[in-house]
Amino acid sequence: MQQLITVTEAEQIIQSHLLPISRTEAVSLTEAGGRYLKQAIRADRPLPPFDRVMMDGIAIRHSAHQLGKRHFSIAATQAAGDTPVKLTDKVTCIEVMTGGVLPEGCDCVIPVEEITVSQNEATVRVGYSPLKGQHIHRRGSDTAEGAILVETGQCLQSPELTIAASCGVTEPTVAALPNITLISTGDELVAPEQIPGPHQIRRSHATALRCSIAAEKLGHVSEQHLADDPAQLETALKAALKTSDLLVLTGGVSRGKYDFVAPVLQQLLGKPKFHGIAQRPGKPMAFWAAPHHPPVFALPGNPVSVMACAARYLFPALRQILGGSSSHVDSLPTHGTFNCPPQFTGLIPCRLLNGTLELVPPSNSGNFLSMAGTHGIAEVPGKLTRTNLENHLTRFYPWG
Missing domain, CATH: 2.170.190.11 (Molybdopterin biosynthesis moea protein, domain 3.)
Known part of the structure; x- marks a missing residue:
């Protein structure tokens, strides 16, 4: 790994290397919820159209x-x-x-x-x-004919869809969903439908990522699982780099003897833009962005690390390439305690209750059971470790 960078530096590097999706498609209003608009919606007549x-x-x-x-x-x-x-x-x-x-x-x-x-x-x-x-x-008191009512890049929710329908825009032009290749690695992992051996576990984080991406209409995901084999990984990555808009890998990115993701990606794409973030969980995360190739997010393999890094970096990145700009992040009052090295930033699972965040720190990055009922992560400065937080404002990143 390289020298650790801060979460803010990692975010800035990722944002500076993302290109908007140029492909578009027309979809019906009934299918347009959650999609990103690629045309300006204009008033086709004054509104209201009469007194x-x-x-x-x-x-x-x-x-x-x-x-x-x-x-x-x-x-x-x-x-x-x-x-x-x-x-x-x-x-x-x-x-x-x-x-x-x-x-x-x-x-x-x-x-x-x-x-x-x-x-x-x-x-x-x-x-x-x-x-x-x-x-x-009065006629025209809300807007004149031809005025822009919804700007391009806007995520279409019920208010924007109401406006589109009122203007007769029945098939808005939206950003085409990116093709995302999700590759999990690890000899210890088997498919969820399989019965694992005593030395194996079922892979779960790929399911979580697919569900979040599909629910938020952030992309089309194709998934594959690879053994800890550099030749197999190289073959799969070469193919995925040609057909994908974005790659996500989980596992194999640390310093272990069988962690081949970083060496193979470096052989194919050169040095990563970063490899290692001063955060817990998810310290080994890496990011590649090479000319004429899709961006690559290499996430650690532990389930809590995968979901924390996805919430903090991957999902905002997908919204940026769909909408053309980075999305707003809410800062909310936070309660609870957590444990983290003071020089790191904590990405702590939390529940959103009545506009406040309740920290639910897991015992370790492999203990995904404690994430049940949580809504995302709170980004908490490590200097507040073991402090009883009361209404401390922290940035909130939802699960998707």
Whole structure:
């Protein structure tokens, strides 16, 4: 490993070597949630497209009430979706419904709570003083035709999808999902469906990574497991480097006799941009970025290390290449204690409860059982090790 760098330095190096996904595809609105927009959504007409009634009640000419009139015969009813009717005189009113077009000739809406209706006549409550223009959502007051409503690079969630639908954008253009090759290594690992021998364990972190990436719509994952064999690893990496947008390896990146990932990758891509971060867990993590090759994230093999490094670096990187910029990270008040070398940064599993983080430190980086019910990691300075934290603000990175 190289000299250890800080988590901030590792983040900056990764961010500086990521290129946005250039491929795009059109998807239906029903499939667009969580995808990253690659077109600006513009208003196809002024919004609202007409003077819109904002309250159930009656529409009048305001000047009539100013002259003292309180009783109005109901000349017609204007429901939402009806073509607009016209008020022909000051002595009558139009019954209106929320969302409907303001009748022609009206400039004031009086809410139903302020009137009584009897024998087709509406009477305005004594003492109530309506204002001209009240409860009317004027045409174009929200936006003009052609205005950009959603910028490119935005992750499409329900508010953005609502806007897209309102503008008739039924198949938005989004960033194509990157092709991710996930390679796990280790002779001790067998598939989850297999019965392990007494000297083996089932591999689990590949499942966790696949689930997180799929749930957040961050990429298409192809997975393979390799034995601790440098020739086999070299063959697989050469193929993956040609077909992938990004590679993720787990295990084989430390200094052990059978840790072949770093030597083989260095043979293929040259020296890593970094190999070793002053963090716990996940110190041996490495990152490669070579011209004309996809970026490579080499994560340690222990399950807690894999998930901590993925939350801190991999998932933000995928969002960056999809959205074109780094994503915002929340800082939240944190409670609890943890153990970490003071010169390191702790990446501590935590629960998010009512806007605060509760630290759930595992006993070691192989004890993934304690992660059940957690929501991500808190990035805590090592100088706070063994301190009882009370509302200390820390950065939060979710599991995906």
